[in-house]
Amino acid sequence: MSRTDYYRDANAPRANSVVPSVTAVVRNADGHLLLIHKTDNGLWALPGGGHDIGEAIADTVVREVEEETGIAVQVDGVIGLYTDPQHVMAYDDGEVRQQFSICFRAHPTGGSLRTSSESKEVRWVPPTDLHCLDIHPSMRLRITHGLDAARTAPYIG
Numbered sequence: 041m042s043r044t045d046y047y048r049d050a051n052a053p054r055a056n057s058v059v060p061s062v063t064a065v066v067r068n069a070d071g072h073l074l075l076i077h078k079t080d081n082g083l084w085a086l087p088g089g090g091h092d093i094g095e096a097i098a099d100t101v102v103r104e105v106e107e108e109t110g111i112a113v114q115v116d117g118v119i120g121l122y123t124d125p126q127h128v129m130a131y132d133d134g135e136v137r138q139q140f141s142i143c144f145r146a147h148p149t150g151g152s153l154r155t156s157s158e159s160k161e162v163r164w165v166p167p168t169d170l171h172c173l174d175i176h177p178s179m180r181l182r183i184t185h186g187l188d189a190a191r192t193a194p195y196i197g
Contacts, residue, residue: 041131043080045176048126055128055138062101063088063143063179065186066113068164073183074148075173076108077161084173086182087111088141089158098195101144109162110154113146117192119185127178143182145192 046052063086066074075084089104091097098115105113120143127139153162165173167187175183185191 041080041133044130045081046128047177052128053130053136055136057135058138058140060091061089061141062097062104063141063182064101064105064146065119066105066146066148068148072164072166074109074111075163075165076159079158079160084175085179097142101146108156108159110151111148112150114149115195116145116147117194119143119145119191122178122182143186145186
């Protein structure tokens with residue numbers, strides 16, 4: 041399924057759904073950031089995805105990161121909540137989703153890099169190389185916040 045992101049665009053279609061989702065700022069021992077090259081919009085992003093009924097939100101983080109990247113993680117804390125109603129994502133099935141994302145900080149506990157149906161490339165990226173990647177402004181904001189260690193609040197599940 042393809043997706044078009046609209047960010048502060050007066051011509052954006054009107055949202056018809058909200059789906060709680062997560063993203064994760066995961067850094068390895070070298071300080072490199074785990075990023076995926078998404079298949080639905082062609083942009084680089086933090087791993088993450090939608091929250092499932094019956095799942096604790098931290099379990100969503102663990103599941104989504106492993107599904108998209110092959111890396112097992114443990115959640116350390118919350119970086120922020122991102123609910124800008126001027127950021128909508130239009131899918132080719134007619135869904136137009138308003139952004140609602142909780143960004144977490146997590147650390148790797150195992151696994152090895154691999155792609156999935158949602159990620160055509162997975163990479164550990166040095167923060168100094170982020171400027172070279174095509175990253176949506178709302179995702180870049182989460183990354184900036186995630187690289188600021190002072191922004192983490194503990195997760196109490």
